[in-house]
Amino acid sequence: MTFDEARALFPVLERVAYLNAGSFGPLASPTSEVIADQLRRDVERGRAGKPYVDEMQEARSALRGLIAALLETTPEHVALTSSTTDGCNIVLAGLGLRPDDEVVTTDAEHFGLAGPVFASGATVRVARVQELGPEEAIEAIVAEITARTRLLAVSHVLWSNGVRLDVHALKERTGLPVLVDGAQSVGAVPVDVRALDSTLPTSTRCASRGRGTSRRSRSSPAGATCPEGERCASIPAGSRSRR
Numbered sequence: 308m309t310f311d312e313a314r315a316l317f318p319v320l321e322r323v324a325y326l327n328a329g330s331f332g333p334l335a336s337p338t339s340e341v342i343a344d345q346l347r348r349d350v351e352r353g354r355a356g357k358p359y360v361d362e363m364q365e366a367r368s369a370l371r372g373l374i375a376a377l378l379e380t381t382p383e384h385v386a387l388t389s390s391t392t393d394g395c396n397i398v399l400a401g402l403g404l405r406p407d408d409e410v411v412t413t414d415a416e417h418f419g420l421a422g423p424v425f426a427s428g429a430t431v432r433v434a435r436v437q438e439l440g441p442e443e444a445i446e447a448i449v450a451e452i453t454a455r456t457r458l459l460a461v462s463h464v465l466w467s468n469g470v471r472l473d474v475h476a477l478k479e480r481t482g483l484p485v486l487v488d489g490a491q492s493v494g495a496v497p498v499d500v501r502a503l504d505s506t507l508p509t510s511t512r513c514a515s516r517g518r519g520t521s522r523r524s525r526s527s528p529a530g531a532t533c534p535e536g537e538r539c540a541s542i543p544a545g546s547r548s549r550r
């Protein structure tokens with residue numbers, strides 16, 4: 308597909324240069340048609356019964372497969388959530404953090420990650436990266452790590468200044484669990500969750516596995532946390548190709 312063909316899928320682009328690639332990103336015509344069709348069928352046929360549930364499960368499986376390909380992973384490592392914020396909340400809630408645990412994040416996070424981090428019950432240490440380039444930002448994050456750090460929670464691409472953080476380097480350097488908000492990266496830049504030993508993004512777009520992950524959360528149906536040694540990602544079910 309060419310850029311012109313891709314742009315033609317978004318009618319709003321005929322009128323404006325649409326610069327919001329986040330929660331309020333533009334809708335493509337095929338997307339709105341599928342939503343409208345499903346809503347019409349729900350209204351006419353109801354929303355219950357085995358055929359209905361089977362169809363829903365099939366659609367979810369197909370979506371997991373498409374997203375897995377985008378993330379260089381396999382479908383069983385993808386969980387669908389209703390939003391990035393939801394995915395981050397699932398990961399943070401699953402860790403069961405307490406005030407004597409620390410989470411390191413940055414001052415450039417979207418509330419979709421920052422909200423769950425601050426609501427997690429952990430003590431939050433904030434690295435000041437807003438004015439920094441990618442390498443300096445990693446240094447600033449590492450400088451906030453202490454013996455009590457349980458999780459690093461950062462975006463792959465910072466929504467406020469477009470800086471791309473090398474989350475792989477962060478993981479390699481610290482060995483700590485990393486929760487990556489991939490809302491601004493998945494679909495826009497290459498993402499390979501296989502290369503991350505623990506956690507990733509995505510676009511969901513958030514996912515995590517960590518040493519502190521409880522058994523209950525590991526087997527969470529949302530799948531936002533992974534069994535030891537595996538990687539996973541959670542993706543909003545209505546995920547856009549780019550946010």
Ligand SMILES: Cc1ncc(COP(=O)(O)O)c(C=O)c1O
Nearest residue numbers: 329330390391392417419466490
């Ligand atoms: C970096 C980042 N994280 C999280 C979000 C929130 O996404 P959602 O609406 O899927 O919760 C956005 C939305 O723009 C974002 O840019």
